[in-house]
Amino acid sequence: MSLTRQVSSIKSSRAFRWTVGVGVGITAALALILMFLLTQATGNRELYEQNYARLLALNVAVAALLLLVIGWVGLRLLLRLRQRKFGSRLLVKLAAIFALVGLLPGMMIYVVSYQFVSRSIESWFDVKVEGALDAGLNLGRVTLDTLAADLANKTRQAATQLSETSDAGAGLALERLRDQLSANDVVLWSASGQVIASTGESRFVLQPERPAASLLRTARSQRVATQIEGLEEAAVGNAGAGAAAPSTPPRIKALALVSSTSVGLLGETRYLQITQVLPAGLVANAIAVQEANREYQERALARSGLRKMYIGTLTLSLFLAVFGAVLLAVVLGNQLAKPLLVLAEGVRQVAQGDLTPKTALQGHDELGGLTRSFADMTQQLLEARSAVQQSMSQVDAARANLQTILDNLTAGVMVLDVQGRIQSSNPGATRILRAPLAVYHGKALGDVPGLEAFGQGVQKQFETYFSETSQRGLEHWQQSFELNAALPGSPDNAITLIARGARMPGTEECLLVFDDVSEMVSAQRAQAWGEVARRLAHEIKNPLTPIQLSAERLEMKLSGKVAEPEQAILTKSVKTIVDQVDAMKRLVNEFRDYARLPAAELKPVDLNALVTDVLQLYASENAIAPVQTELDPHCPRIQGDAQQLRQVIHNLLQNAQDAQEGLERAAKASILVKTSYAETTRRVRLSVRDNGTGFPEHILKRAFEPYVTTKVKGTGLGLAVVKKIADEHGARIDLSNRVTADGVVEGAQVSLSFAVVT
Incomplete structure (x- = not known):
């Protein structure tokens, strides 16, 4: 019991030191995490927005961990106080003082910071800024629409000029149009989507990109259609940090229907397509305005999360301050009360008989020296008691060895008192007697069902042994017993036992040892009967044949030579002799077969x-x-x-x-x-x-x-x-x-x- 308490005390001390180390590590980690969050939230918004979910989960986990540690420390102090452990009130008082010292200033800073953060974040989002961004975005859209409308008018006019131009002369006309309009690419398409003539960039392409079906339908119905391409790709390429630049710059495509003056079925519809690249400055400004508006809207939507993040950081700072205060209180209180706690625990253990080595402090003050003296005293007491326990252990080991030997003996061993009551028995006795002897401990052997005669015989042998020991100096008695129908399970429902009894030295108890020799007796009987059968077969069979032959010869010699009555008697007598000889032969053969039974081939x-x-x-x-x-x-x-x-x-x-x-x-x-x-x-x-x-x-x-x-x-x-x-x-x-x-x-x-x- 004392060793258990000592081990528990050592484990408790190790757990406390482990807790302190973990608490210090958590405190340092929390400080680094808080600094990282504040730095990233103010200096790198993009990184903050990308890792918002992770940071939020990390904050929640850290807050939960802090609450668990603080709750565990408080619960530990409360349990010590309820158990009335020495020094628990001092530890609770120190923890409360330091917790208040950390909590009150922390709460005041928390309230002020909460108001400051809430108002500061709201001031970041202004209505004027949002209006300016919307105006810039609308201006960019209007400019692009104007450029597209201008190119559409020019394309429609150029299509009118090409109405009289044949397909063969279309190439030269397209070249003049490209120079006049400062276009990047001019293509004349047939109604089936085949290139009739082209100039500019498409001239170097084997298969120029055909106009979309929707664009052709619009041009057919409205005479002209425009389309702005590449602007979205440019915006994506500009927003992506490592995205590749778009393969073609942003451009405007205008598609106009070329009227044909040919009369009849041979006239074919043609389309004029003019492509003009947008100015780089205009594209850059439009993309910048669009990206700024998108970023502003995203931040406006995320401002509640940003507010929660700052407030969560402040809350974690408050938890950190309280945790540090409580942890400091526990550490300092433990250092002050540790010597007294060591002495109080040691005195309590010694009072309960626990003399295991006690903890001694290594300090140079008076309390440290007192703990070392107390530890030396308990060590001397432990050595004295260990010597006594070693002697007792040797006795117990000898007893255990003896019990192991008894349990593994095939013979039955029982200890009886002078009245024949069972004091103990080994498994061998239960197996041989086929009775649950453990249930009858304390009762007479003759009271066990089926063992009445055996119990009476054993008791009688002990009485004779006790009466003759003083006269003849007998060391033990030995007797055979036979147990039959009351003990089913043996091969022939009979058990033959060889029992020995003697008085146990120095006690009034008797030792009874017995063994089952039924198989040995059965084997000896079978061997004896086999020998008898063999000898009978040898001694009896030899004269049987001469007897039979003599009787038959006598009948053969006297038949017909005696009177009828004597002849009947002779025939009957000879038949009787022959029949009995045959019966004896069969009997002898059976005995011979029993004696010569071959070994089994399994x-x-x-x-x-x-x-x-x-x-x-x-x-x-x-x-x-x-x-x-x-x-x-x-x-x-x-x-x-x-x-x-x-x-x-x-x-x-x-x-x-x-x-x-x-x-x-x-x-x-x-x-x-x-x-x-x-x-x-x-x-x-x-x-x-x-x-x-x-x-x-x-x-x-x-x-x-x-x-x-x-x-x-x-x-x-x-x-x-x-x-x-x-x-x-x-x-x-x-x-x-x-x-x-x-x-x-x-x-x-x-x-x-x-x-x-x-």
Whole structure:
């Protein structure tokens, strides 16, 4: 907790210094921005107008940033005051004083400047100036219109002179007209837009520019038409800073209809076009007046924005002054109150048990020396407490290591008190006993459902151990226990445990360690039965053949030599001997096959296809009870030996058929073969379920042992072979009776769980 407070204090100090640095940087940036805005607005209007939107957005962003910083500083001071931190009142008082010192003069300057800016901007726009610009613009338009009208009259007169001139002599006449009118270009056009004759600039052009269709229509209807070209391009070129000069100077074009004196259909309409360049001075003056009027109108429209810009600049100046005052107040107040704050915070932390290194000021005054002495004292206390904590840490580490070992042990470990109540247990105990032992901590082991007998046996062993320890000096006790039907999930519904118990040194608690040896016992039993089967097959099979041959030879020698009654007895006796010898041979062969079961050759196998193939042998005409299937189509392939798995399915189906033979409820007899796939565990489950009488309790515990059977004619090797094949495949096998809610047994079920192909 103390370390957290120290880290928080260090972060707070760093945040404050970072805030001060950022505040100083923002202050300098604001000063530069304000100077730039004022300079650009008064000295370079074009640049100001081009960047008006950007400057406005920048001003709004800067104003918002200033407000946020000032609000954050004020909120921080208010929180310190509400938390009653030492020195907070002094900081608030200094901040208020400096803020007032900066605010009052700033407000007075702001009011005066606001009035000055508003009136100054309005005085820039005068009605007389606007009227003069309009008059100049109108004068330029009238002058251009006069020049155009004069050229139109001259062109109409020249067209009258050309009415008697043929196309062949038009060139010489056009040359005289160009000299008389001082024109730059003279062109005679046909009605189809073809050049008849030309002089001037168009003479050097292969394809002169044809008159516009609108201009031709006007000339045809009004006898003459004029057009001023190039003036707009010249104005644009003059306004653009880097724009290219227009290719042709501004000029006036006049187009007049040339009347033809020819009578008849052969006379063709002609048009006379005269082009005259406008005087450069006139063009320059007209463009200047037009540009000045446009600029004046734009500025008149933007004067409200200019006023807002100046007022915004003044407002930002006021914010800057207030921000600087508050920031200065915080900095100076912090410098004055910092030593006292350091000592107050250090004393509070020590009172709460926090002995982490304290902040010491490097100043040479008395307060700085006091902070250094206080820091040295807390450092000595911290070293003393660290030694104690190191010892405790070693103990905790040893305990954690022991707990890790217990959690990862495959054996079960439990701690019990002298009354047999569970104090603690590891995950191995929960896994082996298949019971949520953590829920029963504080309760007796015998109170756990299904572990009553185990708990009583363990408690009895501890009582014997305690009574004999003082007499015989026993270090521990060891005993085997068998848990059966109460703990489903083991291969044969029985668990064999090897348990050891002892007293924990220095306490009244007892340590119980146990391990599940069911698989080991099952493997030993299977190995023992295999050895027995092998020896029986060897010892019994050899004399069976001579016995059978001797009986048959005896019958052959005595047949026809004895009386009829004796002959019947002889034939019956020999038949009995031969039949029993054959039965013993079959029994011996089954034992031999069990003992010599080959190792499984695991390959990918489709279990559904294998079940379908075997079920062909159990059609309705061959089966005692009908066989139904529920095959999961999503079952993947499993790792298995197809031949051995076929034998497993056959043995299970044959047992299910035999279990329902002769039942009174044969009409309801049925067998269900089911496959399913669990995606979470990635295993395929095969189940065979019947509606028979189930297994007796004493058989259910040992059903997978050889020669354990409920059938009169059975050898008891069917389930033993299934169990052995399941072990070869690494499959889990379960055997249980199907019991209704009323406790009535309605059949048995055998299930095998196989791993899928990876």
